[in-house]
Amino acid sequence: xxxxxxxxxxxxxxxxxxxxxxxxxxxxQQLQTALSENMSNKNGQSGSGGGNGSASNAPVVRWNANAxxxxxxxxxxxxxxxxxxxxxxxxxxxxxxxDYHHLFRFSPYAPTPSGYNKxxxxxxxxxxxxxxxxxFPSQYADALAITxxxxxxxxxxxxxxxxxxxxxxxxxxxxxxxFTLDTEYPVYNRYDLKTVVLHEMGHLLGLPHSxxxxxxxxxxxTYSTVRNTLSSKDRYNLQKNYPALSVKSFDxxxxxxxYLDNSERIVGEExxxxxxxxxxxxxx
Ligand SMILES: [Zn+2]
Numbered sequence: 629x630x631x632x633x634x635x636x637x638x639x640x641x642x643x644x645x646x647x648x649x650x651x652x653x654x655x656x657q658q659l660q661t662a663l664s665e666n667m668s669n670k671n672g673q674s675g676s677g678g679g680n681g682s683a684s685n686a687p688v689v690r691w692n693a694n695a696x697x698x699x700x701x702x703x704x705x706x707x708x709x710x711x712x713x714x715x716x717x718x719x720x721x722x723x724x725x726x727d728y729h730h731l732f733r734f735s736p737y738a739p740t741p742s743g744y745n746k747x748x749x750x751x752x753x754x755x756x757x758x759x760x761x762x763x764f765p766s767q768y769a770d771a772l773a774i775t776x777x778x779x780x781x782x783x784x785x786x787x788x789x790x791x792x793x794x795x796x797x798x799x800x801x802x803x804x805x806x807f808t809l810d811t812e813y814p815v816y817n818r819y820d821l822k823t824v825v826l827h828e829m830g831h832l833l834g835l836p837h838s839x840x841x842x843x844x845x846x847x848x849x850t851y852s853t854v855r856n857t858l859s860s861k862d863r864y865n866l867q868k869n870y871p872a873l874s875v876k877s878f879d880x881x882x883x884x885x886x887y888l889d890n891s892e893r894i895v896g897e898e899x900x901x902x903x904x905x906x907x908x909x910x911x912x
Contacts, residue, residue: 688790689834693872697733701756717822724863750797763803771904775831784896798828814852822856848906
């Protein structure tokens with residue numbers, strides 16, 4: 629078995645990543661690029677996503693409002709303190725609306741699947757937050773973490789087309805990086821766990837990257853970045869993604885009915901996506 633030095637492995641993986649995102653001139657378009665590159669139908673055939681791959685036309689990605697709260701398992705290779713921190717920081721998203729919404733229901737200490745060798749293996753019956761210390765051999769070695777998601781195109785080709793999620797997982801790259809709750813003394817290659825989890829949970833809720841580096845959805849951080857609260861822009865972006873959850877309480881009933889009315893809905897092909905989170909200083 630050929631074993632490459634770590635630095636070379638990272639460079640090679642970086643090349644793959646670069647090719648993956650080569651059509652993307654702008655980091656906020658990574659979601660769209662990832663989607664257009666990764667869109668596949670149920671037969672696993674890669675496709676252009678029905679010609680909807682233009683970067684200026686990023687699709688809305690969201691859960692159905694009645695999918696909440698999402699059941700999320702926190703892998704048992706997080707310590708109890710780390711697990712509690714992940715739950716705690718997720719409340720930032722739950723408090724993003726004018727009215728509190730219970731978005732997540734956590735079950736701690738889910739067993740870590742040992743035989744999972746690629747992202748898609750994590751699409752099992754459990755949506756989880758995992759720390760993977762083997763990482764994936766052929767790609768994304770320089771990514772701190774990834775969120776992968778699965779869903780369907782709803783109303784394909786129509787102006788109101790969006791992607792409705794039905795499964796997502798957050799996987800932290802514990803092979804090449806470590807994660808900490810100790811933010812007092814930054815250590816090279818060691819990242820604030822809360823910052824990473826808060827960012828990835830934004831993807832899990834359907835949010836793309838943001839160009840604005842004051843937001844949690846900025847596409848990269850350094851080892852000294854501690855950004856474990858949401859900015860007003862982050863909250864606004866989540867509200868915009870979930871109009872049915874963000875209306876004032878007196879409007880909720882009518883809007884929810886409209887939102888949940890499936891009679892007009894056309895369910896299109898299955899879509900998968902992987903969004904990665906980088907260390908900032910990596911030379912792209
Ligand atoms: Zn990201």
